[in-house]
Amino acid sequence: MKSVFLLLLATALFVGAIWFFHLCGELLSSKDYLAGTLHIFVGLATIRGGVEVARLSVVLHLRGRS
Amino acid sequence: MTDVRPYDAAVRTVPMLVVGATFTGLLLVLPAVYSASWTGDRLSDLSVALVALPFAVLLLTVLRPLPALTHFGYFAAHLPALALEPGFTGSDVYSGPRGLFAVVVVGLIGLAWVWVCRWSAKAPPEPSEGSSAPATSDASTGSTLPAPARWLGAAAGGMGVAVYAAFAVPAVGNGAGSVEPLPASIALLVGVVVAWYVAAVQIVNAIGDVALDGRARRRVLASLFVERRRTKADIWTSVIWLVGALVAALLWYLP
Numbered sequence: 001m002k003s004v005f006l007l008l009l010a011t012a013l014f015v016g017a018i019w020f021f022h023l024c025g026e027l028l029s030s031k032d033y034l035a036g037t038l039h040i041f042v043g044l045a046t047i048r049g050g051v052e053v054a055r056l057s058v059v060l061h062l063r064g065r066s
Numbered sequence: 067m068t069d070v071r072p073y074d075a076a077v078r079t080v081p082m083l084v085v086g087a088t089f090t091g092l093l094l095v096l097p098a099v100y101s102a103s104w105t106g107d108r109l110s111d112l113s114v115a116l117v118a119l120p121f122a123v124l125l126l127t128v129l130r131p132l133p134a135l136t137h138f139g140y141f142a143a144h145l146p147a148l149a150l151e152p153g154f155t156g157s158d159v160y161s162g163p164r165g166l167f168a169v170v171v172v173g174l175i176g177l178a179w180v181w182v183c184r185w186s187a188k189a190p191p192e193p194s195e196g197s198s199a200p201a202t203s204d205a206s207t208g209s210t211l212p213a214p215a216r217w218l219g220a221a222a223g224g225m226g227v228a229v230y231a232a233f234a235v236p237a238v239g240n241g242a243g244s245v246e247p248l249p250a251s252i253a254l255l256v257g258v259v260v261a262w263y264v265a266a267v268q269i270v271n272a273i274g275d276v277a278l279d280g281r282a283r284r285r286v287l288a289s290l291f292v293e294r295r296r297t298k299a300d301i302w303t304s305v306i307w308l309v310g311a312l313v314a315a316l317l318w319y320l321p
Contacts, residue, residue: 047268055272056290
């Protein structure tokens with residue numbers, strides 16, 4: 001149950017990261033390169049958070065298996 | 067027992083995704099971007115869906131790498147979009163020496179796709195020392211990849227495609243001709259790099275080890291026991307930072 005919750009949380013973080021990347025694409029397309037670059041880092045940080053939560057979910061789900 | 071060389075199995079799916087996405091990108095996405103954004107012709111929703119069809123088939127080939135799917139179904143998935151939008155293969159896209167060069171590049175990447183699929187299907191994961199058998203394989207699909215590796219590859223590919231689409235949709239532009247070529251190209255280029263980093267580095271590397279390697283899971287669990295020794299002050303600090311970040315994001319983006 002805990003691993004499912006963490007997986008949902010990781011998915012939410014991934015969706016949030018994709019939204020930040022979408023904003024980044026809009027900013028880059030409108031020649032706002034500085035804001036676009038900053039949004040890349042925000043998106044990557046969100047992805048990193050999602051990956052850590054997903055790792056935790058996988059570890060809890062597969063705990064006990066060698 | 068899981069194989070202790072998990073990356074070999076998981077990473078073998080990544081070349082398929084990269085080569086396939088590149089082939090579809092050159093054959094469909096770039097002409098679509100060109101015709102939709104730079105010449106003023108707006109694509110219909112059906113055309114956009116048909117351009118996305120090969121990406122869906124690409125993910126399917128990672129999960130079920132049947133020869134009929136990799137050698138026929140994937141290529142055939144491009145035909146509906148090409149039939150509906152003749153401009154994708156018209157003289158505006160392929161003309162002169164540059165057009166010939168583009169055709170040669172697309173053809174070579176198509177051959178690379180066939181080679182990568184054959185290589186990925188043949189190369190078995192090497193068993194670890196002391197392990198009597200390699201990781202679980204699915205003989206009915208003709209694939210030697212363990213099932214978790216295929217799912218991991220599909221997840222990495224899905225995230226890569228989603229990230230690339232997040233950059234590509236604004237670059238193509240909602241209105242015809244609304245985006246200039248240079249910013250659109252920069253957005254697409256940044257999208258390729260970020261999608262590759264997210265799919266190959268973050269998803270495959272960071273999740274692949276704990277998903278496929280028992281030793282990595284034990285290392286994470288050991289670190290978690292250390293992390294558990296948190297004080298209440300640490301927890302409250304984390305909560306305050308989290309709430310503050312959420313409020314700041316809402317105040318910044320919602321208006």
